[in-house]
Amino acid sequence: MKKTRRLLALVLALAMTAMMTACGGSSAPAETEAPAETEAAAPETEAPAEEAEAPAETEAPAEEAEAAEEVSGDAIPIGAVLPLTGSSTGEFLKAAMEVAEDIVNNSHDLDWDLAKNEGILGGQKIKVTFADHQASADIATTEAANLLDQGVVAITGAYNSGCSASVATQALEYGVPMVCGSSSSASLTDGTTYTFGPIFNRVAANDEQESIEFFEYLKLLNEKYDAGIKKVSIAWINNSYGIHADEMFRKYAEENGFEVAASVSYEATATSFDTEAAQIKDSGADAVFQASYIGDLTLFAQAYSSLEFHPKAIVCYCGGFQDASFAQVAMDLGVNAYAGGQACTAQLSDKLPVFAYVNELYKAKTGQDIDGPALEEFASVIIAAQAIDAAGSTDPEAINAALKAGEFEAPYLITQKVHFDENGQNDIMPAVVTQLIDGKYEVVYPVDEYTTSEPVVE
Secondary structure, three states, rough: OHHHHHHHHHHHHHHHOOOOOOOOOOOOHHOEEOOOOOOOOOOOOOOOOOOOOOOOOOOOOOOOOOOOOOOOOOOEEEEEOOOOOOOOOOHHHHHHHHHHHHHHOOOOOOOOOOHOOOOOOOOEEHHHHHHHOOOOOHHHHHHHHHHHHHOOEEEEEOOOOOOOHHHHHHHHOOOEEEEEEOOOHHHHOOOOOOOOOOEEEEEOOOOOHHHHHHHHHHHHHHHHHHOOEEEEEEEEEHHHHHHHHHHHHHHHHHHHHOEEEEEEEEEOOOOOOHHHHHHHHHOOOOOOEOOOOOHHHHHHHHHHHHHOOOOEEEEEEOOHHHEEEHHHHHHHOOOOOOOEEEOHHHHHOOOOOHHHHHHHHHHHHHOOHHHHHHHHHHHHHHHHHHHHHHOOOHHHHHHHHHHOOEEEEEOOOOEEEEOOOOOOEEEEOOOOOEEEEEEEEEEEEEEOOOOOOOOOOO
16 A cells, blocks of 8 residues: 555656745755855855855765665654755754754753753653655655655655655655645645645745735835835746745735736746846836845846846845845845845844754854754754644654644744644744845844844835
């Protein structure tokens, strides 16, 4: 039966290969998301991160990915399928998950019962076992099946949304719950494409939630700062990440009374965006949205500046905006207009003591501040452990029921809690709008106790 399931899943994976989005995703190996690349002007790897320089990129092996490491029999096994070769992406996500494992297994001086206690279910440890999908839906299918065959009681990952869909397909076949950290494609939880809801749970905001928040932010700029934003345009990469972002952009622009001046797509293989940037400028847009990876966003930023195009705001769907190297690009160009959604920023450390503690543990492992995707993958392991504890059992069906039953304490997020709706989407909006102001990711929306700066209108 399992062989039949795996053959069916492989067929499904072929259809998913095109959907390689996470906080974006990749349409080609060079575009793999990477939470911490710090390459110069136009790096080719997506890399959301905060401030410090990341370790060097690793080379992808020429042969098929190595099989998942063997699941330990001495602890409660949780699987994690990540992009561990081809870029430094997965290594940073893995580090965040290892911090989560440490928080669960050992006693920490925090005002958080999960962290104070050693282990769950009366002292049992968890063990996160990692597998490498190399940003390939096919490999994600195989590696997820390997982990599930070894008896993991929950599975996490997979960063790229297409790979997350592959892993979820396997988890659904095995009846094992999946806690997805940072994949952003709304199709995973909106009920239009997949029916993973019975076993699927996603921590991150999806691109529809981000669109709603982005237009609320623009209305704030108009109402409080007299920004005069009326016409909006979008530049988007021609893959499912960009296509869906454009769809949500158009929908919510109209609903919020903004005129769509232009929608400009580009191919992942493009190496210059002067023409596209000129189209955006010629549209007369007061604000621009970007669904771009770090290399693309960097080139667009340089093109906008060379054209002396200075919109009131440039709002980014996760992706390249979260990359530490882009903060330096914006500083070098002298532009403060860039904003985008994030689950965290180091600027929140004074306001969130548990986040600050987690960030320090992560920084000790990686040399950099934790970014939004890494924190969301940290959360995926934490929530899996909380659900196991709440279930009082390692039975996947009981864990599934616990995931759907209530809220999970999350003192490392500004929301302080996570709750999954019937389709598995975290419906307590976990992201804030940050703006790159003088090279720092400042929280500018919503306006509440977690705001770290007023927005700057260019």
